[in-house]
Amino acid sequence: MDVMKMFAGRPRLLGLGEPTHGDNNLLDLRNRLFRRLVEREGYRTIALESDCLKGLTVDDYVTTGEGDLDEVVRNGFSHEWGHFQGNCDLVRWMRAHNEGRPHDGQVRFAGFDGPLEISAAASPRQALTALAGDAVPQIDDDRWTNPAAMMDPSQSIGRSPEAKELRLLADDLAAELETQPHPDERALLYARTAVGLLRYHHWMADPSPARLQRLTAQRDAMMAANLLALADRGPTLVYAHNSHLQRDRSTMQMGDQHLSWWGTGALVSAKLGPQYAFLATAVGTIHEHGVGAPPPDTLEGHLYGLPEQTALVARQSPWYGYAPLDPANLPSIDGVVFVRDVTSS
Template structure:
């Protein structure tokens, strides 16, 4: 069997990934089975460099706050915010991102690549997650006020649904919105207050005005400025909708919250795809085409993942390559059992390889490996039942930490 499996593997190169696909996708999703591991991020960085140099890719988007990601994009495209330390601190929403040496090297390399190049050839960076954490959701202030400010500078005042002082009054204290207690106690949420309901109407009106004035706004500012305003608009409306459901007390609450986060991520990725081909990077679970599930209060919670939403819209222009690993010994994940998918791949001599997932599924036939069970909650093994639903795999034999 090991010999047969070896026939499905290739070197970890962009060209090998592309040969698995019917055409160059607008969104090439590279998943990872755990967060915060430099070895996996180094693989991502090298693939992105090759995609840039060989396949014309110009954007990378990662599972980080879409608003803080603008700090990184400004830096790599124009040098704005010349202190790289500050950019790394402010431009990523999770500590495992901004403290990561490979992420720092990615930003440094992108800035160096862009130096002296025309705008049309520069690399772009994006975060595509909402301003959300597992513990709370941010205030919509930043997105709402930025959208209002953009419109106020370009359209007649009487077209605006309100002035900035109205937004400030309705928003109130940002800490009330971001209160972690609201995640477990709907009564602590601002999401169904009179102020929040009015803000949802105003945000909808601002987004409608942005859409209605598109030709004027692009002409007077730039397509880039208009695109950024669209980001503010969908983030403001998405956050207000998310807060609304945080205040819900029905059994649908967590299903809606999970689905809304996936939709916010999908909307951001579809906007990234409008720029041209992009590599996008996040946890494997966000990119799968099948429904996502997790146990919640003794029952399964189900929602359509980001990859399912994007794939439904883009078809073959969306591709998903999952990453699998053998060992993660510093987290207690030792050599995989030989009857698992990771165990079969671990028998191969290569430290890293690209795997033709569909061909591997054909080789395995009806005899699928057993699902691997992780002893650590932070690592999610691949589900062999969905092997053929992946466009490819990247396998890393041993993930180490210096």
Template sequence: MATDITDTVHAADAAAVMGLLPARPRLLALGEPTHGAEALLDVRNELFRQLVEEEGFRTIAIESDCLTGLAVDDYVTAGTGTLDDAVKQGISHGWGDYAGNRELVRWMRAHNDGRPASERVRFAGFDGPLEITHATSPRHPLTALHGFLAARVDADLLPCTADTLDRLLGDDDRWTDPAAMTDPSRSAGRSAEAARLRLHADDLAALLDQQAPHLRTVSTPDDLDRARLYGRTATGLLRYHHWMADTSPSRMRRLVAARDHMMADNLLALADRGPALVHGHNAHFQRTMSAMRMGGAPVHWWSAGALVSARLGEQYAFVATALGTLRHQGVDTPPPDTVEGLLYAFPKTPCVIDAPRLATTLATTPPTRRESPWFGYAPLDPAHLARTDALIFVKDVPRA
């Protein structure tokens, strides 16, 4: 058995990862089992550097706010602002504080300095403007989309005025109230104003498509891409707020599905720019249905990766990451009958494993799924190996 497993293990570099994929992907998704582990961010950064230098990749997207991420892209491509501002304001969830994310942005800016636009690397966030405690107001993407169109198309084609949007949006606090996350009655998502806004957002996004031939002649490609981002973000946010106001038992399932749907739309847009490396939690990238317990009840939904895979086929690739120890969080040496335990015996990490071949090797003696003592770490599910293109294993993750 040890020999069979050894045959599936390779050095963790871009050439080895690409060699395990069935086709050259437009999107290469690198998952992680926990957020904020600097050792995992180091692996991601080195892999991206190699993909840029050896495989022609030009974009990286991380699980961060798609709108604030525009500031990071402006910094790495044009030097707009400062490194401090880019990581603190442009990377959401507080993840701009991680040294690995700061180093990624610093390297991208240094790489781009003096290069022509066609050779520059780009940054994107692929998450919606959502936090654990609340969702943001749809004001920014909705008014930005309206402003883009108002400057370029006949006024009588617009479904509403900017003043109408402002009146319907009202005070932003009504959209961002943290109490709405657990109390649907506190949400503005099903108010009469929200219903009108959903119609206006849909009409504005449709107008963007209807006027595409004209807009291409009067806009830069980047400006048009941003307008499309504003459109899908505005409609996605209003949909998310709508389900925040839901009182049915399926409320949380609707919310997590809406979030991954927004992620999938952003990833598919990046695929048009591809090839791109995208980095986030394993649960957002797996091809199988995602599951977690919320409020004591199981919640199941299709992840962004499952949705994207259904559209792109072999042009979507998923590389999961597993780890051995995270001792400062109580995650000690993995049991030997788990996948992590079997891989922990190998001395050299990080390493990349042929996941489908490993699944076949382990089929006669299926490993057990590891149990996590800490809520912030999700062990690998052995049942997912066959539908994972490759697996990167990091043996020990020290405290940052």
């Protein structure tokens, strides 16, 4: 897959989107593309839609060999993605590639999502302690990670006096790093994470109808900040859901609420311009989940090899886990990677 022929220059951030999470067919395609970018195009980092702090464990392993592969994969990914063979294969290859190479020739791993799960957001303790050590007040993690707070703002600690005190501390620590000409890369990551997490918890405690939209927007803002930092490091392949990487507004239906916000790709593209590129992935069938051959008048149907159509319309998926491409977004997509049939993993 020689994707570089599509671009006038080498993008600093090349986004490869996926329409569904965790399929090993798609993860294998991602791995092959990353190897090619490393070997032929000088890419040195891959960034995944996974917890940025957990990802440090993976980065340490691929650069130094520290730890056990199985344990690193199990604990170094969020969303339980360490169970997928494709992610294990990626980490194994990266470690083998780095063996015996000087530091500046090694490939690096990064998570660029916040420490956020569907059921809860992490406590800010880890990020704050990494920055300030014993100067951080005692933090009860259980109060911050209460799963009831995800749907009930009254259960959130995010607007308590303790939370306000910690937001001031995080802001001060981040501001102190800005006074340094060459701040440590990981310190900056901890500072971004602490500030972002405390903002996220603040919006978790919001009782207004805009609560969920603000949470989704804050998550993507955290992702964008992490990607812009990685872009300063050098050419990076970014792998996440299409909806995060697209330049158009992201949308989601949650119950009776229609959410719409500017996602990671839109925010990064506004900063980097042509130095950000986005390839969306579409699939034809996922028979394992009841996604059969696409109708001929859809984008996927056109790509599936059926007769030419005069118009392309959005495809509907019978499985919640797969998000078809919206043809209206095609003008803002640099290319579409099409996988005709996704087989059982």
